[in-house]
Amino acid sequence: MLELIVKSVQDILNLTDKKLAxxxxxxxxxxxxxxxxxxxxxxxxxxxxxxxxxxxxxRPISLMDDRAMSQTRSPFRTVGTLAEYVQELIHxxxxxxx
Amino acid sequence: xxSPPNQQRVMLVTGxxxxxxxxxxxxxxxxxxxxxxxxxxxxxxxxxxxxxxxxDVGDETAVVAMFADIxxxxxxxxxxxxxxxxxxxxxxxLTPGATAERIFRTNTLGTFLIARxxxxxxxxxxxxxxVNFSTVAHPLNLEGEATYAASKAAVESLTRIMAREFSPxxxxxxxxxxxxxxxxxxxxxxxxxMARLIERLPNKRLGTFEEVSxxxxxxxxxxxxxxxxxxxxxxGV
Ligand SMILES: NC(=O)c1ccc[n+]([C@@H]2O[C@H](COP(=O)([O-])OP(=O)(O)OC[C@H]3O[C@@H](n4cnc5c(N)ncnc54)[C@H](OP(=O)(O)O)[C@@H]3O)[C@@H](O)[C@H]2O)c1
Numbered sequence: 001m002l003e004l005i006v007k008s009v010q011d012i013l014n015l016t017d018k019k020l021a022x023x024x025x026x027x028x029x030x031x032x033x034x035x036x037x038x039x040x041x042x043x044x045x046x047x048x049x050x051x052x053x054x055x056x057x058x059r060p061i062s063l064m065d066d067r068a069m070s071q072t073r074s075p076f077r078t079v080g081t082l083a084e085y086v087q088e089l090i091h092x093x094x095x096x097x098x
Numbered sequence: 099x100x101s102p103p104n105q106q107r108v109m110l111v112t113g114x115x116x117x118x119x120x121x122x123x124x125x126x127x128x129x130x131x132x133x134x135x136x137x138x139x140x141x142x143x144x145x146x147x148x149x150x151x152x153x154d155v156g157d158e159t160a161v162v163a164m165f166a167d168i169x170x171x172x173x174x175x176x177x178x179x180x181x182x183x184x185x186x187x188x189x190x191x192l193t194p195g196a197t198a199e200r201i202f203r204t205n206t207l208g209t210f211l212i213a214r215x216x217x218x219x220x221x222x223x224x225x226x227x228x229v230n231f232s233t234v235a236h237p238l239n240l241e242g243e244a245t246y247a248a249s250k251a252a253v254e255s256l257t258r259i260m261a262r263e264f265s266p267x268x269x270x271x272x273x274x275x276x277x278x279x280x281x282x283x284x285x286x287x288x289x290x291x292m293a294r295l296i297e298r299l300p301n302k303r304l305g306t307f308e309e310v311s312x313x314x315x316x317x318x319x320x321x322x323x324x325x326x327x328x329x330x331x332x333x334g335v
Binding site for chain 1: 266
């Protein structure tokens, strides 16, 4: 999952010609100080990740469900927390179906 | 159901079983588009370049599933026409809450859900057209149409704000506000009431399907890339 998110962030940065001094890792921030994408970039990232996961798993997922909105610590803090969150959503979806 | 070759433009038309939605679906399928349509009942007509989804636009799970299928089948969406709509003609004091809720669910929530999912499919290609449906009943403040007009006023607000929010991806969002057109939607309106309504229009006659497609053609045209957030009323309103 981490790989999928890193690739998505890279593609979005490529669109904006933004160059990062170091590569994208799990610690790369997506919001707040040092964030690598602006607010439009974050929306593009969320939609792109939803599209990629849907292609991958053949199941539509929504990253902006009530759970994401109600968490005190946003799952969108870093590339790593986003990857963990997407993994959780996929597991929850699998469980619901079984 | 046919799968279009990948370069064929794909359009979604909601409320395509009958009325304006059926007309627009056939119009664009005849003109090289692949049209995906939806309504709560099966379509009453067919076309080699048309396929039908049976769902309620106010049902979020069903809407998301339809878009997952459109993604899988076509991999793209170029335009979405938010035409599905219902009306009620009644005095506010005689309108049950359940009726008001149904109107808002279809007209307002339905438009919101379809536009949201359509935009998500348009983001990767950084282009798209969304056309919503309002009505002259809103600017004319027609008595007897409070819930219907209010649900469409909300559609106009969504149109203007979505136009701003979606513009970074070159997705335009506009709305058309037709005058009364002879479909099932207005068949329940008593003749004298309709005559009085038409009397209030600068252009004193019913509208036509062709006048609607003239406006959708304008919004869909590649040259309309910077026309967004606009509400275009017919009949001189
Ligand atoms: N005709 C007019 O005078 C007029 C004037 C101004 C604006 N408009 C607007 O134009 C649009 C089309 O109206 P029309 O005159 O063509 O109406 P219509 O003949 O009554 O057709 C409405 C269409 O919407 C579908 N629909 C209704 N509720 C739905 C839902 N919850 N989910 C999915 N589909 C649904 C219906 O199919 P199912 O029943 O199978 O779902 C039908 O295909 C509406 O938005 C209306 O407000 C019409």
